[in-house]
Amino acid sequence: MMKINIAQLRQAIGASQSFSFHGTVEELTGEAGELWLRGRLEVTGEAVNTGRLLAISGEIKGESALNCDRCLTDFTREVAVTFSETFREEGSAATDPDALVYHGDEIDITEIVREALIVAEPLKALCDEECRGLCPVCGANRNENPCNCVTASIDPRLAALEKLLPKQ
Ligand SMILES: [Zn+2]
Ligand SMILES: [Zn+2]
CATH class of the missing domain: 3.15.10 (Bactericidal permeability-increasing protein; domain 1)
Known part of the structure; x- marks a missing residue:
């Protein structure tokens, strides 16, 4: 009180x-x-x-x-x-x-x-403005363990072409 x-x-x-x-x-x-x-x-x-x-x-x-x-x-x-x-x-x-x-x-x-x-409770909370978040593929915390997953989303119309690209 x-x-x-x-x-x-x-x-x-x-x-x-x-x-x-x-x-x-x-x-x-x-x-x-x-x-x-x-x-x-x-x-x-x-x-x-x-x-x-x-x-x-x-x-x-x-x-x-x-x-x-x-x-x-x-x-x-x-x-x-x-x-x-x-x-x-x-x-x-x-x-x-x-x-x-x-x-x-x-x-x-x-x-x-x-x-x-x-x-005053923040609607959005970020540990850092630059926080890189979790990898949607492997779940790693990308601030701590940068992984090598490919996460760029590919336009479905181009997905067919992607199959022709050499795999990493
Ligand atoms: Zn964060
Ligand atoms: Zn990953």
């Missing part, structure tokens, strides 16, 4: 207050390790009292646990995911339709961080 105590901040228009949380993915978000990040996270940011609203923004730093789409190798990488959200006090005159509501002296950012991480 990540709760920011805003008892003082909410009294002081224009003031800002920084926050930071450290812990495992599970400790901070309650997710049982099924997110694409693993190990320890660092969540840092700032809450600002803008008068009508409290604006909270921050950054989540951690280590990705991904699987390469091309060569299927697990790899890790340092990642940073940003988030920002505005809050209005329950019952206040502020009517910003996008603002979330808070009550009392604490704002819980657990759900915001959890959602920011889910949204």
